[in-house]
Amino acid sequence: MTTYSLYELNEYIRRVMALNFPEAYWIRCELSQVKLSKGHYFLDVVEKGDDTVIAQSQAVLWNRDFKILQKKLGSDLMSLLQEGLEVQFLARVDFHERYGLKLIIEDFDTAYSLGKLEQKRQEAIRQLKHLDLLDKNKRNYLPPVVQRIAVLTSETAAGYQDFREHLAANTYGYRFDCQLFTTAVQGALAENEMLAQLGKISSKSAKFDAVVVIRGGGSKLDLSVFDSLELCKGVANLPIPVLTGIGHDVDESVLDLVAYQSLKTPTAVADFILHRNLLFENEMLNLGLAVQQFSQTILKEKEIQLQYLWRGIESQSMGNLRQHQLMLDYIAREIPHLTRNYLGRAQGQMEALEKICHLLSPEVALKRGFSITTRQGIPVVSIQQLSAGDEIETLLHDGAATSTIKTTQQ
Template sequence: MTTFTLYELNSLVRQTIEGSMDQDYWVDAELSECRESRGHCYMELIQKDEFSNTPVARASAKCWKNTWAMLQPHFERITGQPLHAGLKVRLKVYPQFHEAFGFSWIVTDIDPTYTMGDMARRRQEIIKQLKEEGVFDLQKELALSAFALNIAVISSETAAGYGDFVNQLADTPFDFHTQLFPAIMQGEQVEQSIITALNRIYQQQTELFSSPFDCVVIIRGGGATADLSGFDTLALAENVANFPLPIITGIGHDRDESVLDMVSHTRVKTPTAAAQLLISNIEKTQHQIETCEERIAHYAQSRIEIEQLRLARLSEHIPPLFSLVKARQEALLDRHLQTIASHLQRTLEKEGHRLNLLEQRAQALDPTLLLKRGYSITLHNGKLLRDPLQVKPNEEIETRLEKGTIISIVK
């Protein structure tokens, strides 16, 4: 049996591959890893079992610098995002085996429409599930406060879009208050980072002594080449859809709406547009208040004028009405005086007659009349004596007669 050196055996493999697989092949796979180094792109390809999600095939792929310089901008322009782990891709490759570095597929072309189709399919699956859960339109049912001035902002602290948003609000006469909840807005950590920020906002919103927020704004800068796949996930969409405050998205891209945009309360394209939305909301409220103030002032002025006219008409009727009332009251007073005088006269006559009767009774009871009739009155110690037993022997009694008084000593 012939024995080969490793280099000889690898050379035999290379010659076999080059001889039997001398053309390019289109392959569908998922990226498990994708990185750039010195202008080259290095990929790890994977295929998972349809039912168990277990990897059933793996391979390495490379796209050399000259080719990658043309394929990268084309792919990102079409899909709106760079190649990254988790994307489904269709690559045009040919096999290469190197004695020192082993086997890899060399990428010569990428079909962005395949990735777009897979992204669209996944988005439709997420949208379908959200609708089946009954949460897809929950945010639309919330009302943005007419006085939305306290804003919770989810963004990268260093993003230019965040600075533009804050500066635009600050340049208004309105008293906006913003609080930043920093989050990663690009790459694979977008989903969990934004969910964490939402949880922090909710926690602060429910604290006893904290100032409540009126709405949440999720903003970021970026253009067509930005990585937006993190905004098309089920977990993030469910968190946003079920959030109790209106959420405004200004992610800053021109392609079709992300799932996050679809389930949010209001979607605008850029952070500055989100700021303008809030400013317009307050301006509308201010206009309504000013309109109401004008209406109230107009109504009050009109009412004052009406009441002044009514008072003027009433004042014209006051003198004759006063004379009439005065005459009526004077006549009523005269009648009352006559009634009082008549009643007083009758009372005086009645009381005078009663006094006469009392006088006659008093005269009839006058003791001098009794004395004139021959009767006498006996007094003891100045008091009328009625009982002889009241007098002791040797005591003095006084007897009054019509013509004089007799003093006697009792024996």
């Protein structure tokens, strides 16, 4: 029985593979892990079937090939080197006696990855519609004045600086309170970081008027995170409006569809906010002008009414004064005549009373045959005042007589 050393076996495998795989092949797979070491990218690639890994291998993009592809693909290359992305690359099959099987990457097919991303994009849109989340954020209330802003972006992003500078340079004197929630906006960490920051914003949403999601543009692959279903769910469920300015002129991400308002660039978002605030200010100025004009109209109307009332009061007062003056003149003319009549009537009444008093006087009564009886100086008007033996005095018109009571009879 022939025995081989491990090296001999692996060396034999290397020669067999070199003979049977002499050229590069296009391979479809998913990047499960991406590591950078000394300028080289080491990749774990897998193929899944029914969410189960059915094939797995290792691949490497050497630094020299990376630089060549970087010139060819630009920023798309880094967008392709993301964990979880489905890619199609051109690779040579290499087997090393010590390190085993590796796929040496020479090129990428960006169209394939874009196609897969578009499939995921359409699936995300379908699910968002099914969950009634596509328009949910649009139903939030955006205040007429937006000043307290939560900004979700990378601190070093050029778009963030453009946004802040554009707001600060406004000529209207508006002030803004922008709080940065820093996050990666592309790459493998972007989705999780953005979801974490959305959670923080949601927990203190009462402090903000709106959320602004911005970045400084990029290719379709660069912007693939903004098609993430989970990220779009997070934005849709925020209780405050979200404004996006992701920096693309043609393509529209799923996040743009979900947001309260989608704009092309960070500067456009700043312009939208400034214009909204200016519109409110103009409405208030116009309202103030309308109130002023209305007040002036009311004051003018009331002034005319007061003038009319004044003239009426003045005319009525003059009429009343003339009427009272005539009455006073009449009274002045009548007082002497009325006084004489009154005094004459009073004189007649006094003379009549004087005659009555004379006729009713005791002297006249005595002359007419009446007498006045007194007992101890007190007039006697009742038999009850007298008793037998009392001495009484009777006054007549020409004298008086004294008598003694013998008996009394009722």
